[in-house]
Amino acid sequence: MNAIEIKNLSKQFGSKQAVCGLDMTVPMGAIYGFIGENGSGKSTTEKMICGLLPIGGGSIKLYGKDYTDESVRSKVGVLIESPGCFPGLTVWDNLMLQAANLSVPNAEQEVIKVLKTVRMEGAAGNKYKNCSLGMKQRVGIAMALLGNPKLLVLDEPLNGLDADGMRILREVFLDVVRDGTRTIVISSHLLGELQKVATHYGIIRHGRMIAEMTADELDASCRTYVALQSGDMDRTKQLLFGKFSRVETDAAGDLRVYDATTPEEIVTYLYENGICVTSIRTDKIGLEEYYIDLMKGGKG
């Protein structure tokens, strides 16, 4: 069963087509990384999934039911744009209100549980407005986790979190999907972080889904390359440009050869031309580079 099945979804704001014939399939139990540039239609799609925006056309099914079905919607946890807390109330009161909204049985125990999950049990008595950005984000996650949701839709949940906060959230996400029935959709620009947890990806551009794949498929389609350094980088570059079709310099200053070759072949070739290689390794491009390549029109 798919947790989310979207067919031909569209949404227009005035003359701007925000989402245009979008198809999206999120399998149950997946952590779905929803990626796209600013203004590509990610948040609009997420808002439509959560029923916060009327859909322009197409259909959305959540766990096989129409997205307007009350029973399935009561099992959706949301963090979109902001956590949605009352600034004058404490973290505890905000969570208790949300628990009451969701008719959560044993609300107090449930609130304590979610606070522990996001490591916020010590800050329950703090007024929400006095919380730091990272704490607010964690309160938002705690709110979304209340009521044992089957689907979590999280828009930029990693924003404002420190390294420890991100690690905690990674653990939370992996824990949530462990039983195989719960699903998470995460949109984030922190692709390196996303790659650590996502099992599936959807890449959206100009309101259309341009690629949808599993983490394994992404791994297979990410090109390998040979990265090297030598005593004379300028000459090495010249030589490599003459022999290979795609050679680039990365941010660290290493030369990358993307053609199908081996380190041995490159070392031999450079040695024959009087160049001594100081370091060489084979690696794969990550999600971030794959995404940038895709946006530029490449194939990863």
Added chain:
Amino acid sequence: MEAHVTFEPISFRKRLKSMLKVDFRRMLRSGLFYILLACALVMPLLMTVMMTMMDGTVSVDPQTGVETVMQGPENTWQNLGTLPGGETMGGMDVFGMCNINMMFMGVCVFVCCFISEDFRSGYAKNLFAVRTKKGEYVISKTLAGVLCGALMLIAYLLGSVLGGAIAGLSFDLHGLTALHLVLCMLAKIFLMPVFVSIFTLISVAAKQKTWLSICGSLGGGMLLFMMVSILTPLASTFFHVVLCLAGGCLFAVGLGAVSKAVLKRTRLV
């Protein structure tokens, strides 16, 4: 084997109960609610005492030299409406307009702030992500607004009685009975949904723009404000009560449906 997920439907009663629980809990923790109640209690008290103290004071217009004698209240119940045989629109004193009926406009501050805070804080977004039925939201806000309005009316009545006692005003009902007073208050309380549903509609349309909802509500409320004194006089009978109850229900249902449609057709974030 593929995992299977089942979803249990939630009854209307359960959904409404949870929403009411949240709204009443929020209302009782809101500073604004207590400020409004305090205002409703203190305003008639101060007005009655101060106007009594100023009774008979002569002020002279420096330009025209015309003398004006300040007229204070003579009876405590003037805070609630015009007594039988009392002056009406022709010779209006300050209590002709500034009486308990102001609470019908005062409650708009509570309703507008209460609803706009939902949208400003993002609470509405969290709520509508898990609740598809917008009707319950409207019902819950209307009931919270009506309760606040009713409590403000009662606070104003208490303030008036206290003010009258402090100022030593008469409590004579001029031929009316305590039942008339009770019916008058009941009629006012039952009329409250008319105003609250107007304010709710304007607030859900204005969403997080508090200033717009308050201005719109004051404007919308003013259109019906004059009818309050006609529909809920001090000499109210059961007919007035039934009329106000019917009007309150009709407005709440009709405008509630419009508010629901507004929420359904507009973006919620």
